[in-house]
Amino acid sequence: MKKYIFKYKGIFFLSVFIRCVEGAADVSIAFLIEYILDFGTNKDMPGFIKNLKYIVLYLICYFLIIYLRKITQAVFVKKNIQSLRNDIYTNVIDKDMPDFISKNSASYISTLTNDINILEQDYFINLLDLIGELATLAIGTFAIFKVNVQIAAGVFIVGAITLIIPIIFSKTVSSLRKKYSDSLSNLTINMKDTFSGFEIIKGFNIEDSIKEEFSNYNFKTEDSKFKFTKFSAGVETLSQGTGFSIFFVAILLGTYFFIQGKITFGLLFAAIQLMNSVVPPISRFSERINKLKSTKLIADNIESICTKKELASNGISKDDFNDKIEISNLSFSYNSDKKTLRDINLTIEKGKKYAIVGKSGCGKSTFLRILFRYYDNFSGNILMDGTDIRNINIDDIYKIMSIIHQNVFIFDSTVKDNITLYKDYSDDEINTTIKLCGLYNFVNSKPKKLLENVGENGVLLSGGEKQRIAIARAIIKKTPILILDEATSSLDSETAHSIENSLLDIDELTCIVVTHNLSESILKQYDSIIAMKDGQIEEQGNFYDLLDKKGYFYSLYNVFK
Structure with missing residues (x-):
């Protein structure tokens, strides 16, 4: 899949840049809140009124960045999915007869629909989200160290546990995702064969048998989806649990230093707000990595479809x-x-x-x-x-x-x-x-x-x-x-x-x-x-x-x- 990312590297790097800018804007919200709270605690109304226009301008720019992020992502995904689907379709059409009939034609349809949808969500969009969150995490980490080194150290000691989770569970998640993809393919094959043979089904009065067969395929599909979802939910819950632990560590340490008078109330609030730039990327890191790894077997299947035999075009x-x-x-x-x-x-x-x-x-x-x-x-x-x-x-x-x-x-x-x-x-x-x-x-x-x-x-x-x-x-x-x-x-x-x-x-x-x-x-x-x-x-x-x-x-x- 990497070749598709760099095939449109212009829009890819633009999208990454916009996400980095958005990450910086997310982090700066914490200092904006500190800035506003300091006006309040100091009861500085003239300063508050004077700077209000800059606050409004900041919010307008922030929402514009979010809009640009969504648009660049949509363009990037559109180009990659369109190119990928064209390549798969072209390679299927270019196959010689023995190679083509080695698979049921509905499996190609499933690849062009179900597998493409999985790659769109769990590879292309997920990859951009991961890069954006890592950028936010990096900027947020720098900011939290600037606020208080002790708070930052406590946060990342607990956060290290989250980074181990994808290593432990990646193979199981990938296997369950492949089983779900295969069951979707089998369901598509069953539906295609059923609708193609509709006259035979009616003419030989075998509706009940066909319904039962479809019900079995449908059950296997949803069951494999449920097993994948259930296991993924456990992994995600574990990640989110460690994420909340990070959040509470920051609150406890921040409150402790506030009581000791080492930080202001505005800085305490800023430190807590910065956790929104640190905790979600850490807690979702394992989820995003596992999603990326879960698409590997699907990508391998597409690679096998797109492997051409030399004799088909030479001679x-x-x-x-x-x-x-x-x-x-x-x-x-x-x-x-x-x-x-x-x-x-x-x-x-x-x-x-x-x-x-x-x-x-x-x-x-x-x-x-x-x-x-x-x-x-x-x-x-x-x-x-x-x-x-x-x-x-x-x-x-x-x-x-x-x-x-x-x-x-x-x-x-x-x-x-x-x-x-x-x-x-x-x-x-x-x-x-x-x-x-x-x-x-x-x-x-x-x-x-x-x-x-x-x-x-x-x-x-x-x-x-x-x-x-x-x-x-x-x-x-x-x-x-x-x-x-x-x-x-x-x-x-x-x-x-x-x-x-x-x-x-x-x-x-x-x-x-x-x-x-x-x-x-x-x-x-x-x-x-x-x-x-x-x-x-x-x-x-x-x-x-x-x-x-x-x-x-x-x-x-x-x-x-």
Whole structure:
């Protein structure tokens, strides 16, 4: 977190300076009171009237300093929290797929909300408060020594006990704070999953189970918060107790010296007032230190999120696909128990169309994910125009390939934004795309046309309309390679055939399509059909050659018929 403090060091040091000035002003109040009381004890009315305007001016300046302290703190916190949240969000977006899915997405939301709020209060604001109070303590200490050395010595002998408290309890406080942060994250994950699966919850009548599960997470969250609060309250009470002891030591010693005539009544009152500049900083010192230390594990979690993998941004630049993709001895497993892909050997030539078929779970979608660089921890080689795809800049891979998934995410925005994904395309490009994807009639039936809002995750769209938008996104990019993973499964037969035929007619486009639709009218148009079984390529050839073999594809086709 230190880098954020010094990222805006100008406003940081200005805020610290204002707090030091405020500390000096706090301490000077004691001498202002002494000054006023001395007028009273001496019954000096002319002097009192004469100096009244200076007292009023002092109070005006004092309140102005307080205002400036609050404003500079607000600017400092705003800049740091905004920068920190931007950095976290940017690093999450920049993660590669395996790194991203290693955590539930709601845990990132929790970090961007709950953890950020904790850091705002217990790190950034607390740090400024600590610095301000230490400045006040230093000035107050100097002042109390000027008033009476014996009183000052008594105060700091008792005050030394307070400084030991954060050392004793810091680890426990930090651990309890981390448990509370983790439980908040789990609660956020539960709520996100619940609201995302609302239709399933209602459709399968599992409201009671979901409520019970939420109640358990809610209890654990509040229980961990209570344990943290309870322990912190004990530490704070201990600190405040020693603080009050300091206060009473000052009163007792001050009264003793007043009785002996060594100090005036005004100076006695000043000494007692100075305790407001000494006692609170000492009594709150352990609380503030423990709060700072309690954020360490949260800061470590943010640091782990913001740790980038080198391969995500580095690599060989590649602008186009010119010849072929050569896949040799490709194997992959999600874990060490079982290989999902085994010894895949395949050549994908530019401009040709490939259909991948097979039973569910045979590795079709995994193969596409490997091709699209979701995972790099495979064995074997995938060479694009002679270059290992693991050595190609990941951003360039996504410029060369587009993938359309069966499960479509729709942004809560307009039809146009969901197709263009906020990039600039001409009206002609958009209109050509929506006609090709069967969206033209849908768009023109809406009052706002392309500017029609589709709702959260496309709640105002049908499944087929969502699928058409997903296809339109990929087509409008005009990438040389288009990958479809059951992309037309939610469409009616006529629309699916129309879109697929349109894609197959684009000469320069290389298509790799995973499909369960084994109709002759479509499959006969593909240059090659790849039949997969148990993570391997069982057969490969054109439609009629595979039928003549009467092998694995033949059996799949007969089941489909």
